[in-house]
Amino acid sequence: VDREECSGSQTYRGIFRKHPVFPVSLVKPYFQTEEDKFPSRRRNPTPPEIVEVEDSPGPVSKIIRARKIRLNGKDQRQYLVRFKNQTPDKDKWVAEDAIPDGNLHLRIFRASRRTEQSHQ
Numbered sequence: 001v002d003r004e005e006c007s008g009s010q011t012y013r014g015i016f017r018k019h020p021v022f023p024v025s026l027v028k029p030y031f032q033t034e035e036d037k038f039p040s041r042r043r044n045p046t047p048p049e050i051v052e053v054e055d056s057p058g059p060v061s062k063i064i065r066a067r068k069i070r071l072n073g074k075d076q077r078q079y080l081v082r083f084k085n086q087t088p089d090k091d092k093w094v095a096e097d098a099i100p101d102g103n104l105h106l107r108i109f110r111a112s113r114r115t116e117q118s119h120q
Helices: 102-118
Strands: 011-013 021-023 060-071 074-083 092-095
Antiparallel strands (some): 060 074, 074 092
16 A cells, blocks of 8 residues: 555545545455355355256245256256245256246246236
């Protein structure tokens, strides 16, 4: 830090117009983000596994989310499906053509997304 940037023994001149100084007591050293340096940091949960039709745990309750992934060089649309009488931790990513009663559930899912977007 240059001497010109110091505006006192405990403050540095900043780029903010409203309050152009920043207390040095709030400045902390920067560390690279490595997992071992931040063991308490929350990590993204692993995505639910992809299932095929024969692995389906029962009838579909609702479709929660959609995603597009690249599989074997081709884009594939998958849906996060919640099955009836199952908890949210049992949700699974299912290919579009592998959803039991897919047409009905996909119509409901797409309609709900349209209404959510129109209310924003």
